[in-house]
Amino acid sequence: MKKIIFALSICIATCTVAQDYKFGKVSEEEVSEKFYPLDSTADAAYLYKYRRTYMDYSQNVGFQLITDVHHRIKIYTKEGFDYATKSIFFYDPDKGSSESVKGIKGYTFYIENGKLESEKLSKDGIFKEELNDFNSSYKITMPKIGEGCVIEFKYTIVSPYEKYIEDVEFQKAIPIKKLECKIEYAEFYVFNKTSKGFHTVPMKTDSRSNIIGSTSFRTNIFSFDDENIPALKNNEPYVANINNYRGGMKFEISQTNFLAIGGEFKNYATSWENISKEIFKSQSFGEELEKTSYFKDDLEKILAVAKTDDDKINAIFQFVKKKVKWNGSYGKYTSKGVRTAYKENAGNVADVNLILTSMLREAGLNADPVLVSSRGNGVPLFPTNKGFDYVISVVKFPDNSYVLLDATEEYSVPNILPVRALNWDGRIVTKDGDSDWVKLSSTNHATEENMVIVKVTDDLALEGFIRTKYDNLNALNFRRNNNHLKEEVLITKYEENNKIEIDEFKIANEEDLDLPVTRSVKFTSEDLVETINNKVYIEPLLFLTQHNNPFKLEDRKFPVDFATAWKDITRASIEIPAGYKIESLPEALAIGLPDNIGVFKYQVQELGNKIKTVSVLEFNSPMIPPQYYAFLKDFYGKLVAKQSEKIVLVKI
CATH class of the missing domain: 2.60.120.1130 (Jelly Rolls)
Incomplete structure (x- = not known):
């Protein structure tokens, strides 16, 4: 009988909270709730997590990807205060097309003197931060935070990179009471859809008619709706990236077909071999490896002393570590370019390790770059261009042995990579663009x-x-x-x-x-x-x-x-x-x-x-x-x- 009463109390507690998810319509019941009914240990919970990503077309710009986000979060304890700070990341290079963030709005709702009150997010609570040469963020700090408050914010990201849809996240470190998500794109685009993690949400499909000029086309719509999604917390040790195991859906571009409107048909990389070749052909990867004149004099000095292969590897490795310091930025492509990084003595991962690879090659060693997915990037479960965000170097020998090198780490030695790079296997890319897997973990305990x-x-x-x-x-x-x-x-x-x-x-x-x-x-x-x-x-x-x-x-x-x-x-x-x-x-x-x-x-x-x-x-x-x-x-x-x-x- 007690179990029945307890179950009814949970149902009543869940059902009595108002179900109006219109922005700004937070109820007194939501703010008064003392704990999440289905997980009393939760420090916070998404009462509502909404996302709509869709394509918008204009004559001047073409297709753009628009993402509308609306989150309503209940904070139960002081440990949940971290959720009152939100970073909105967007691509913001010094040169080229940038993403933009628009319409940031937010409120904090709380009970004061027995009455429901709200505090609006002010401009002073929104800060733009430049993270590196390519990425920025808007950091939102919600006002009037306290135990029991409900925060709500929304914003829109406009992206000219319509072929890159961010992963849909079904599951987070805190529970989600109500999830709504829609991904919409024109039929000219084909995306591979792959689920990840342990929590699945059924995908509903639909479509609607659209017109560009005199051309009609269909927009494909994929909807994900769910309720009472449990948290997947990172409360055990030895987890490289918990996001690998949280439920979600990945969208990876497979092809585009604009023949109906006078454009072209294009297939995108669908295998690791093709992805590796595509990266290799980039001006910021393969072409950077071919540049050698900028280090010629320094290499001659090294080779005047280092004669054996082992001596050459160690001398060049230590030289690059001291000469070009890692600036903390990841990336499979160079940011400054190898010449500039060498001159300025700093660069991202690709800058540093492509310089290393190029110098090793010029010294007569069989060296190649190795594409890696860092631990923070997760483990790519299927071929995807997003699967690599890091580069190291390998030197191979006739007896099939090899040495892995990462010159971004001051204290690394050959075949001992830093933890950030130890994530399953890496992909060796040879001089002709061919590729193959290599184990990243050391054989030495x-x-x-x-x-x-x-x-x-x-x-x-x-x-x-x-x-x-x-x-x-x-x-x-x-x-x-x-x-x-x-x-x-x-x-x-x-x-x-x-x-x-x-x-x-x-x-x-x-x-x-x-x-x-x-x-x-x-x-x-x-x-x-x-x-x-x-x-x-x-x-x-x-x-x-x-x-x-x-x-x-x-x-x-x-x-x-x-x-x-x-x-x-x-x-x-x-x-x-x-x-x-x-x-x-x-x-x-x-x-x-x-x-x-x-x-x-x-x-x-x-x-x-x-x-x-x-x-x-x-x-x-x-x-x-x-x-x-x-x-x-x-x-x-x-x-x-x-x-x-x-x-x-x-x-x-």
Whole structure:
């Protein structure tokens, strides 16, 4: 009976909220709602999410793509305040046709003194930001934000690039109560439509008649309507891009046919081979690779010293990293062009790595660019021109081995790419425009090795030493995250995270990329030994113990993405004080995952007056498919339980 009453209360709460989605017609019931009826954990929810994308024709301009957006969002908690800030991104190059944003309007609705009030979005709450040479955004900051308020805004994007329809998003990080979306385009255009993610919305099709001059044509209409769409949150670790798994629909141009109105018929790339050739033929890609005179003198100096292939690769790679700094912009095409980037010592991803590729070729190496979809760009599931937004370089050898290089990363070394570029496979594009896939992940495990030597003092405190070595991708990440920080900051962070006091602290090989990074710390602690009823309890791995299982979902539909294979090894030695003996030690454990995906080995032994512990955690694949998730969750559960077991000492 209680379940029936609860279900009815949800239905009543849902149904009593006004269903008028006309802009500005927010009801008092919507503002008064305390939580989202179908997900009480939601910090915010779309009460209404509307989009209409359609084509408009004018004699002077031709077809343009118009997108009208209207969002109504309920904010339940302070954590939902982020949704009161909206960025509208649009293409805005220094040269060429730009998109424009028009008709930005917004209101915040709230209850004050028992009365429904509203605050209009002012011009002061709208800021234009230039993001890079090609893109800008209007940032909207809604006024009068508070828990319980409802915000509403709308705007229109006008684009001359009518062949590029943005993906339709069915699902977000917060629930959607009501979704309405229409995509309309003239029959002269043919788009491939591909669904993505785990939430699907049925597509309704329709059409209507239109006329251009004396020519009549049909406009195809595709509608998506849904209600009560659950959130897909990114609340678990090791997810490269959660948008890969949120429901949606992709529209990719397949062909245009304007023969009926005196134009031409054109097929667009429908395979990865064709897409790669199309990119290669671009003036901002293939032609840029052919330019060499601008670096001729510098290359001669390099080759005067570097004679072997390995020496040439390393010398040119390090030279380009220092000569042309990455400006933070992605792109498969150059932004400034290689000559200008070289002269100004800065450029986007394509500028930097096409310069690198060109110099390697001129040095007599078999080098090619590699097209990549960065982790932020997602994983392209079908051939699409939008599938690549990043470029790296490859040098191939007669024995079919190869070296991958990314000169945008200051701390990278050959075959160790930054995480942003580690996204499944890349596409090698050869000198004649042919292409093929290449694995981006390194065959070398990212490693962390800890050696801990401590002794328990007579007053049951700890004093000792820890040496940590980071190699491969772990070394790159350590340098990126820490090399810019002052030593006192690093010491404070390490002390706070590990409940210790540091006496000596040293990091070696911060800048020597050929060697692993090492950190040596001499420390004391009074927080790592526990005394209960005259017994002493110590965790064998001390502050390196993993206490929490990172995997908490009952079921996970998307893979666990580590970015690389990795291995953590810890060897710890604890000297027990005089007058104490060991009552018990944790038993050894060795467990593995199916198909040699991973292994955990753990052993604690008594050797004289010392307790020696060895812990090895190793994953041999950068990605674990969802069908192994239950095994992985159980694996980590056993790991956490074992590492949390304690050494027990008693007085003699």
